[in-house]
Amino acid sequence: MEEALLASGSELVTVALKRVNVADAGDDILRHLAHPQFQLLPNTSGVRTAKEAVFAAQLAREALETNWLKLEIHPDPKYLLPDPIETLKAAEELVRLGFVVLPYIHADPVLCKRLEEVGVAAVMPLGAPIGSNKGLLTREFLEIIIAQSKVPVVVDAGIGAPSHAAAALEMGAAAVLVNTAIAVAGNPVAMGTAFKMAVEAGRMAYEARLAGPVLHREAVASSPLTAFLDR
Amino acid sequence: MEEALLASGSELVTVALKRVNVADAGDDILRHLAHPQFQLLPNTSGVRTAKEAVFAAQLAREALETNWLKLEIHPDPKYLLPDPIETLKAAEELVRLGFVVLPYIHADPVLCKRLEEVGVAAVMPLGAPIGSNKGLLTREFLEIIIAQSKVPVVVDAGIGAPSHAAAALEMGAAAVLVNTAIAVAGNPVAMGTAFKMAVEAGRMAYEARLAGPVLHREAVASSPLTAFLDR
Amino acid sequence: MEEALLASGSELVTVALKRVNVADAGDDILRHLAHPQFQLLPNTSGVRTAKEAVFAAQLAREALETNWLKLEIHPDPKYLLPDPIETLKAAEELVRLGFVVLPYIHADPVLCKRLEEVGVAAVMPLGAPIGSNKGLLTREFLEIIIAQSKVPVVVDAGIGAPSHAAAALEMGAAAVLVNTAIAVAGNPVAMGTAFKMAVEAGRMAYEARLAGPVLHREAVASSPLTAFLDR
Amino acid sequence: MEEALLASGSELVTVALKRVNVADAGDDILRHLAHPQFQLLPNTSGVRTAKEAVFAAQLAREALETNWLKLEIHPDPKYLLPDPIETLKAAEELVRLGFVVLPYIHADPVLCKRLEEVGVAAVMPLGAPIGSNKGLLTREFLEIIIAQSKVPVVVDAGIGAPSHAAAALEMGAAAVLVNTAIAVAGNPVAMGTAFKMAVEAGRMAYEARLAGPVLHREAVASSPLTAFLDR
Numbered sequence: 001m002e003e004a005l006l007a008s009g010s011e012l013v014t015v016a017l018k019r020v021n022v023a024d025a026g027d028d029i030l031r032h033l034a035h036p037q038f039q040l041l042p043n044t045s046g047v048r049t050a051k052e053a054v055f056a057a058q059l060a061r062e063a064l065e066t067n068w069l070k071l072e073i074h075p076d077p078k079y080l081l082p083d084p085i086e087t088l089k090a091a092e093e094l095v096r097l098g099f100v101v102l103p104y105i106h107a108d109p110v111l112c113k114r115l116e117e118v119g120v121a122a123v124m125p126l127g128a129p130i131g132s133n134k135g136l137l138t139r140e141f142l143e144i145i146i147a148q149s150k151v152p153v154v155v156d157a158g159i160g161a162p163s164h165a166a167a168a169l170e171m172g173a174a175a176v177l178v179n180t181a182i183a184v185a186g187n188p189v190a191m192g193t194a195f196k197m198a199v200e201a202g203r204m205a206y207e208a209r210l211a212g213p214v215l216h217r218e219a220v221a222s223s224p225l226t227a228f229l230d231r
Numbered sequence: 232m233e234e235a236l237l238a239s240g241s242e243l244v245t246v247a248l249k250r251v252n253v254a255d256a257g258d259d260i261l262r263h264l265a266h267p268q269f270q271l272l273p274n275t276s277g278v279r280t281a282k283e284a285v286f287a288a289q290l291a292r293e294a295l296e297t298n299w300l301k302l303e304i305h306p307d308p309k310y311l312l313p314d315p316i317e318t319l320k321a322a323e324e325l326v327r328l329g330f331v332v333l334p335y336i337h338a339d340p341v342l343c344k345r346l347e348e349v350g351v352a353a354v355m356p357l358g359a360p361i362g363s364n365k366g367l368l369t370r371e372f373l374e375i376i377i378a379q380s381k382v383p384v385v386v387d388a389g390i391g392a393p394s395h396a397a398a399a400l401e402m403g404a405a406a407v408l409v410n411t412a413i414a415v416a417g418n419p420v421a422m423g424t425a426f427k428m429a430v431e432a433g434r435m436a437y438e439a440r441l442a443g444p445v446l447h448r449e450a451v452a453s454s455p456l457t458a459f460l461d462r
Numbered sequence: 463m464e465e466a467l468l469a470s471g472s473e474l475v476t477v478a479l480k481r482v483n484v485a486d487a488g489d490d491i492l493r494h495l496a497h498p499q500f501q502l503l504p505n506t507s508g509v510r511t512a513k514e515a516v517f518a519a520q521l522a523r524e525a526l527e528t529n530w531l532k533l534e535i536h537p538d539p540k541y542l543l544p545d546p547i548e549t550l551k552a553a554e555e556l557v558r559l560g561f562v563v564l565p566y567i568h569a570d571p572v573l574c575k576r577l578e579e580v581g582v583a584a585v586m587p588l589g590a591p592i593g594s595n596k597g598l599l600t601r602e603f604l605e606i607i608i609a610q611s612k613v614p615v616v617v618d619a620g621i622g623a624p625s626h627a628a629a630a631l632e633m634g635a636a637a638v639l640v641n642t643a644i645a646v647a648g649n650p651v652a653m654g655t656a657f658k659m660a661v662e663a664g665r666m667a668y669e670a671r672l673a674g675p676v677l678h679r680e681a682v683a684s685s686p687l688t689a690f691l692d693r
Numbered sequence: 694m695e696e697a698l699l700a701s702g703s704e705l706v707t708v709a710l711k712r713v714n715v716a717d718a719g720d721d722i723l724r725h726l727a728h729p730q731f732q733l734l735p736n737t738s739g740v741r742t743a744k745e746a747v748f749a750a751q752l753a754r755e756a757l758e759t760n761w762l763k764l765e766i767h768p769d770p771k772y773l774l775p776d777p778i779e780t781l782k783a784a785e786e787l788v789r790l791g792f793v794v795l796p797y798i799h800a801d802p803v804l805c806k807r808l809e810e811v812g813v814a815a816v817m818p819l820g821a822p823i824g825s826n827k828g829l830l831t832r833e834f835l836e837i838i839i840a841q842s843k844v845p846v847v848v849d850a851g852i853g854a855p856s857h858a859a860a861a862l863e864m865g866a867a868a869v870l871v872n873t874a875i876a877v878a879g880n881p882v883a884m885g886t887a888f889k890m891a892v893e894a895g896r897m898a899y900e901a902r903l904a905g906p907v908l909h910r911e912a913v914a915s916s917p918l919t920a921f922l923d924r
Binding site for chain 4: 628663670
């Protein structure tokens with residue numbers, strides 16, 4: 001796993017608190033994850049209310065010695081979809097307590113703005129249900145979120161292929177969060193590398209078009225090659 | 232332009248015969264394109280029948296000293312969509328004449344098999360109308376073509392972003408042909424690089440999943456992370 | 463307009479409070495809308511907070527003599543997307559005050575459940591941004607909402623064609639809310655009729671498949687006609 | 694089955710020649726299908742070449758006393774996708790022999806024009822693979838076909854729900870061909886009725902917008918309701 005993480009070039013790795021035995025110094029996952037390349041990002045997966053989330057966050061801060069937090073509140077065990085009300089409530093309290101909060105939420109542009117207003121460090125809207133690998137089903141709303149946001153937008157959940165990750169970055173997302181697609185690949189290390197390249201490609205494409213026509217607009221293209229030669 | 236081509240890592244560069252002044256040794260486009268990294272692939276863009284295509288191909292072979300040929304026959308000047316009947320007829324004749332034929336066609340699985348049977352070197356089905364940048368609109372049919380084909384499948388037309396190129400490779404396409412998306416980018420060199428990385432990412436993802444579950448299938452994934460740790 | 467409404471077979475017609483001059487008995491819109499076929503459904507379009515919504519709702523109840531209310535809270539004037547936090551807060555208060563509350567919301571399954579728990583009469587998730595006519599972009603989430611909901615699900619916003627309305631009903635939605643598509647049609651009365659038929663067709667298809675295979679599943683269909691003849 | 698056909702309001706019913714025992718006057722399918730409401734449209738399903746198709750067509754003309762013919766040539770038994778080359782060849786011959794030819798083809802705009810030029814009565818491009826119920830996957834190309842065609846365009850294959858049929862008619866298709874979706878429904882008679890209403894709704898919507906803005910264009914919609922009231 002460590003090898004796949006390194007291959008992916010990840011800078012943040014999220015770890016479920018429930019999976020970590022905080023009392024056990026030799027905990028296996030933590031040992032795997034403690035690495036200078038990436039920073040641990042504890043998450044609150046499994047909590048169902050703002051109150052539980054704040055409690056879990058405080059435990060995590062002590063155990064992992066980081067005030068970064070991926071805030072996840074999903075009362076529904078079937079689809080693991082996030083609760084907008086509890087998430088905003090918890091985010092407000094956690095920011096007040098000095099946490100760097102990255103909330104996982106539905107691709108809801110109004111909620112994203114409200115989270116930004118209470119001081120989260122980034123917003124993490126979903127592309128599709130967790131584990132579905134269906135990609136950017138919420139594309140239309142992600143575009144609005146990215147256009148409006150003053151904090152980085154990280155697309156979380158649903159990213160099932162490097163092409164999905166590239167598409168998110170091409171739209172202007174700051175990053176993506178990937179788990180299932182790498183974890184279940186035949187060769188997770190190669191898949192991690194593929195995601196790394198796709199993310200870089202997507203970012204480069206986003207930047208490369210800034211001075212030119214919008215990439216996704218239908219091209220008139222009477223003679224694009226000629227235009228190209230004229231440069 | 233040369234710089235963008237090098238950045239993209241292209242191995243084949245197609246050039247419209249109509250744009251090349253074959254009598255002029257100092258022709259500007261050819262000078263740009265003559266480079267050890269990539270092979271020239273003359274195309275028959277502009278012809279409307281099999282007969283015209285065969286004639287143009289023979290001219291190209293003499294002028295450019297290559298028997299590789301991208302066969303394009305599109306009678307319709309508006310959408311530049313290929314003609315299946317004339318393309319098959321020309322392909323049959325050109326293979327007989329010793330050409331290495333790469334035909335541009337609709338994403339029609341039966342036509343692809345027929346072209347394979349007459350001996351083309353690869354098939355080049357379209358993803359979307361030329362210049363539209365709409366990506367893999369024909370995905371459903373490309374999947375059938377790739378599953379059935381014994382020759383390489385190169386997705387031509389419609390590829391408007393690195394994420395589209397990555398998606399084509401993830402499906403098992405051997406390559407993509409890109410023009411407009413790079414030609415009209417604000418920074419064509421950077422965009423060429425982005426496409427190169429996306430193609431490599433897509434190919435790597437295609438290979439990385441061979442031993443594992445199909446990437447696009449809806450994940451059951453009760454606990455993918457655990458499965459991952461077990462490796 | 464009255465004719466188009468009758469043609470559509472609508473049973474509820476929503477009217478923006480801001481457009482109604484409640485002091486003016488001869489208000490033009492109300493005269494158009496007072497009709498035995500459909501019930502008026504005042505909406506709170508234009509309010510930005512729960513507090514404003516509750517105030518507007520009380521005004522509407524007095525003016526229009528109905529306690530039915532379409533609850534719309536959208537602080538953002540550009541996309542008119544709904545605010546999940548204020549909507550839940552207002553819904554809770556309005557239910558307490560005896561209103562029959564139909565909230566307009568993002569296609570957020572968790573929010574829908576929370577609104578159901580505070581006692582709304584139906585939920586009205588959006589299909590696409592208002593006025594976009596893009597149809598059921600949120601299809602994946604609407605399916606989850608419909609599967610989980612104990613109150614009727616009315617798809618609001620984005621319905622741009624009768625086929626979109628039919629698709630919503632085929633999925634199990636109880637109804638759709640349509641405005642722009644009919645309002646801007648060349649012939650609004652005919653378009654209203656077309657929507658009516660499409661809604662009926664969608665509902666009938668939803669019911670017709672109950673005893674059979676799921677309509678959208680990929681058919682195995684070795685010989686569907688034979689199976690049909692065997693009935 | 695007869696009841697479902699009547700409910701659907703179909704005017705043409707296609708029947709596979711292979712299923713009909715032409716020597717047996719009491720053939721069961723024919724007895725079911727002989728009805729004043731709809732005309733029989735024999736099809737050549739099962740043939741693999743133009744020659745076989747012409748032979749089958751002549752048999753059908755004698756047996757069923759009609760010169761109408763749905764021309765289907767699909768050499769591939771797995772996906773039943775049509776062969777463009779053999780279909781054009783057979784169409785040319787059959788038109789010469791006095792048949793009213795309706796060819797089933799890929800959604801290939803150039804092929805459609807060529808078939809129109811040899812005199813077919815209509816073109817029948819596919820929406821998606823037969824039996825897949827996936828709807829209008831070829832939408833982009835169907836739009837081009839409809840815009841260019843001088844003969845009616847009938848969308849064949851892939852229509853899996855009334856909403857798909859409505860969408861085809863909204864785009865300007867003249868009709869749809871439906872089998873699996875009705876044949877495998879829990880209640881085929883109700884499903885037939887649903888398709889009938891959806892087709893009528895789609896056609897009505899197509900006509901209703903002729904004088905107004907294009908239905909699918911993104912609405913500017915500063916105030917559609919006001920525009921509506923002004924009529």
